[in-house]
Amino acid sequence: MADLDRRLVELYDDDNPDGPDHDFYRALADESGAVSIIDLGCGTGILTVTLAGPDRRVVGIDPSATMLDHARGRPGAGAVTWVHGDSRQISGTSADLAVMTGNVAQHIDDEDWARTLRDLRGALRHGGTLAFESRNPAAEAWRGWTSTERTTRDTAHGPLEEWSQAEEVAPGVVRLVASNRFTDTDETIVETVTLHFRTRSELERQLHAAGFAVTAVFGDWQRGPVVESSAVLVVTAVAR
Structure with a gap:
């Protein structure tokens, strides 16, 4: 990995x-x-x-x-x-x-x-x-993790555009896909994690x-x- x-x-x-x-x-x-x-x-x-x-x-x-x-x-x-x-x-x-x-x-x-x-x-x-x-798990935090729009913030490596998507793929199992785009270089880093509630x-x-x-x-x-x-x-x- x-x-x-x-x-x-x-x-x-x-x-x-x-x-x-x-x-x-x-x-x-x-x-x-x-x-x-x-x-x-x-x-x-x-x-x-x-x-x-x-x-x-x-x-x-x-x-x-x-x-x-x-x-x-x-x-x-x-x-x-x-x-x-x-x-x-x-x-x-x-x-x-x-x-x-x-x-x-x-x-x-x-x-x-x-x-x-x-x-x-x-x-x-x-x-x-x-x-x-x-x-x-009763609070279902993942329901607020899917971005409805992209956000951008300044970092030491230039502007960073961020968005994410979360989905419950099985009872108590959530897949989170977080996308991070460094706009100066047009590089997009995608991190996928599986979380167990x-x-x-x-x-x-x-x-x-x-x-x-x-x-x-x-x-x-x-x-x-x-x-x-x-x-x-x-x-x-x-x-x-």
Whole structure:
């Protein structure tokens, strides 16, 4: 599979800035007293570097070499161990905390999802914490992802024209096609991703099968309850 376009990776942090989601994970790391943390699907490392510290070992893992190249250039990147790959590249069995942020869980298909959870269970000590979020399928966020018109914004690489189309191709499975045209060079980069929208009960069942006990499912980053309109399911679980 082709890696991500470097120009689009450079825009990633602008489109996905530090915010309440990262505050949630940082607070969880502090509350749990974690000294060994795995950030699976770390992307550009915007959160990863802020989890690191003098008394913490942090590993950032991502399947995109371009994302990792960007992460390695961040201030503070030297305090993180960066690994190219997926959960199969996790080493060790005594991590205190593992996180998957930016809806990483939704990018993993069902077969690989079961393996990913097992790999994470194997990487955590007994009682270690796994935390991640996934969009609430009841909110049907994908219905607002199809562009009715193209938009253009200025970037360091010139004007960028953007449009997208989303379609539910199976129950809970959405294909998103995002088109990005750099108008100065007339280059169009098309990114196609398949996203899996899992219900709360599905996630709880899958985590239990992988050796976890679910400790909480929140409906927002302030740890509120899940309601029908909740945009996100924020899950914490402990390794049994």
